[in-house]
Amino acid sequence: MASEFDLIEQYFTRRPRRAELGVGDDAAIVRPSPGHELVISTDLLVEGVHFFSDVEPESLGWKALAVNLSDMAAMGATPRWATLGCVLCPGLGDGTSAPSESSSWLELFARGFFSCADRYEVDLIGGDTTRGRRGATTFSVTIVGELPHDQGLRRSGAQIGDDIWVSGAPGRAAIGLAHLQGKAELRDTLLSECLQALHRPVPRIELGLALRKIASSAIDISDGLLADLGHLLKASGTCARLQFAALPEAGLSRDAFLAGGDDYELLFTAAAARRGEISAVSAALNLPLQLIGRVLAGNAGELKVIDQHGLDITPARRGFDHFR
Amino acid sequence: MASEFDLIEQYFTRRPRRAELGVGDDAAIVRPSPGHELVISTDLLVEGVHFFSDVEPESLGWKALAVNLSDMAAMGATPRWATLGCVLCPGLGDGTSAPSESSSWLELFARGFFSCADRYEVDLIGGDTTRGRRGATTFSVTIVGELPHDQGLRRSGAQIGDDIWVSGAPGRAAIGLAHLQGKAELRDTLLSECLQALHRPVPRIELGLALRKIASSAIDISDGLLADLGHLLKASGTCARLQFAALPEAGLSRDAFLAGGDDYELLFTAAAARRGEISAVSAALNLPLQLIGRVLAGNAGELKVIDQHGLDITPARRGFDHFR
Numbered sequence A, B: 001m002a003s004e005f006d007l008i009e010q011y012f013t014r015r016p017r018r019a020e021l022g023v024g025d026d027a028a029i030v031r032p033s034p035g036h037e038l039v040i041s042t043d044l045l046v047e048g049v050h051f052f053s054d055v056e057p058e059s060l061g062w063k064a065l066a067v068n069l070s071d072m073a074a075m076g077a078t079p080r081w082a083t084l085g086c087v088l089c090p091g092l093g094d095g096t097s098a099p100s101e102s103s104s105w106l107e108l109f110a111r112g113f114f115s116c117a118d119r120y121e122v123d124l125i126g127g128d129t130t131r132g133r134r135g136a137t138t139f140s141v142t143i144v145g146e147l148p149h150d151q152g153l154r155r156s157g158a159q160i161g162d163d164i165w166v167s168g169a170p171g172r173a174a175i176g177l178a179h180l181q182g183k184a185e186l187r188d189t190l191l192s193e194c195l196q197a198l199h200r201p202v203p204r205i206e207l208g209l210a211l212r213k214i215a216s217s218a219i220d221i222s223d224g225l226l227a228d229l230g231h232l233l234k235a236s237g238t239c240a241r242l243q244f245a246a247l248p249e250a251g252l253s254r255d256a257f258l259a260g261g262d263d264y265e266l267l268f269t270a271a272a273a274r275r276g277e278i279s280a281v282s283a284a285l286n287l288p289l290q291l292i293g294r295v296l297a298g299n300a301g302e303l304k305v306i307d308q309h310g311l312d313i314t315p316a317r318r319g320f321d322h323f324r
Helices: A004-012 A057-075 A103-119 A172-180 A188-199 A205-211 A225-236 A254-259 A272-285 B004-012 B057-075 B103-119 B172-180 B188-199 B205-211 B225-236 B254-259 B272-285
Strands: A019-021 A028-030 A036-046 A078-088 A123-131 A138-148 A163-167 A217-220 A239-243 A266-270 A289-296 A303-306 B019-021 B028-030 B036-046 B078-088 B123-131 B138-148 B163-167 B217-220 B239-243 B266-270 B289-296 B303-306
Touching (some): A004 A103, A004 A123, A028 A078, A028 A123, A036 A057, A036 B078, A036 B138, A057 A078, A057 A103, A057 A138, A057 A188, A057 A205, A057 A217, A078 A103, A103 A123, A138 B078, A163 A272, A172 A188, A172 A254, A205 A266, A205 A272, A225 A239, A225 A254, A225 A266, A225 A303, A266 A272, A272 A289, B004 B123, B028 B078, B028 B123, B036 B057, B057 B103, B057 B138, B057 B188, B057 B205, B057 B217, B078 B103, B078 B205, B172 B254, B205 B266, B205 B272, B217 B225, B225 B239, B225 B254, B225 B266, B225 B303, B266 B272
Parallel strands (some): A036 B123, A078 A123, A123 B036, A239 A303, B239 B303
Antiparallel strands (some): A019 A028, A028 B036, A036 A138, A036 B028, A078 A138, A163 A266, A163 A289, A217 A266, A239 A289, B019 B028, B036 B138, B078 B138, B163 B266, B163 B289, B217 B266, B239 B289
């Protein structure tokens, strides 16, 4: 068994692009850009909660960073630096626990992590590694990004009358999960797209940057569209009405679209006058942006979903909460 | 059972002192001080590895932050902002797992965490909370500090001929642990000091700040004095000879002093010409600083320990590594 220091040296030490001091001292040192604020977020990925023991470690490595980058996207920030905490555990070979302390597993995890880090030009500047009990593999990623002063996309900025938009095709991750659990059957392109959404989510960094001066508020969809819209509305002291002409795509259920978690698309609000700019952003990024509703005055956090016939179809369950 | 959002709201949401945006959005926003670099570090605390199931949650809350602050001290940085990831688990009441998801446990943990945060003026600006398996309670703290440009105390700065110093009384945490495990018997003042060192370590923040322009290198002792000195010497490309006239205090064993981990004292090097300034720092902070050896030319990382009679007493085991 390699030592903690060997593991760090072997898999997680890379020369940083823009850090004064990276992995290997008591702490890393980085130099923030003048005139910028820092944006900081932490996410946990826990075995049995966020991933199964038989997860592909390379996908998990990508996802561990990608879900944090999604928080940067939702703030309109440029991601810069990350730290990684790893609780690595023995696997007994019967598939009931991730063998995350094995070199082969960890090497693949690191490969996925760094392929995401390279894609978004993020430096891994520090971390901590320890051994845990079987079945308790846990990763904790903290990301630090930058933002020009006062340009952050906060949840609290939605104004009455604003349009409500969502990127991409929410629900795919939930449908992909349902497929893996034998609760749905997908095929061909849709299957691969849904599994891609579940295992290799694409953080909407470029969209967040493009929306800095356009959107009034933003949030990423990790708990489910309605749940996260609820958080945004509560923070903004507003309510909302969603209306769909049709579902975004054949084969995706309305429930998955509205309440499926783990999507990492961006939900944002903007004044109706910005529709032209938003269409231009959608075209430039080759990313569908769908107008799904409007911000209204009323009880903070309340929302109603109306179908194409004008019927109220608001579901009882809004999304996913790890403690319910 | 309270929801994840309720838990965050109830125990971990406090108005930050110096953040633009704290807990409750996709990420926090902070404004770094002009002319400063950022110092960033992450530490994990894992049940069964770093603490037992019957740990006092209030002490653990203090320690979870304090061990990270110690990394800031070792860099000479001023700690500013922290994030906290919590994997909370059920306890079955038989003492074999920490009931960390219970409100009473979590409230005490938060109390300890914030008493340390208040003491060192650190803002908790974000985090993530999830449920884990029984026996897998885990905390992940990331700390962000500030440092005037190019004043960081790196491990790599030790120069041949420098003195080697250590603060306080290393070994107390290890002796306290030995007492709890029935391997040592302590009494009265020494017992309470050793348990204090183990459960409520005091990060040497003020010492780190005072040493910014005095020390040539520094590291905190979390793995054991010799192990951490070894890391520092390796980074500096030097070796060392330690010599003790006597042990620092009656009742503390030499092994605990040299190889006991979990201490969070600072080990640092400085030119012999700085001895007067170092004595003045010791007096001003009312903190013993002990001269224990000298940096020499030779194979990077090698070190020798000599007793008062000139005999080589270098122990085989240098310290603690979670993966050995």
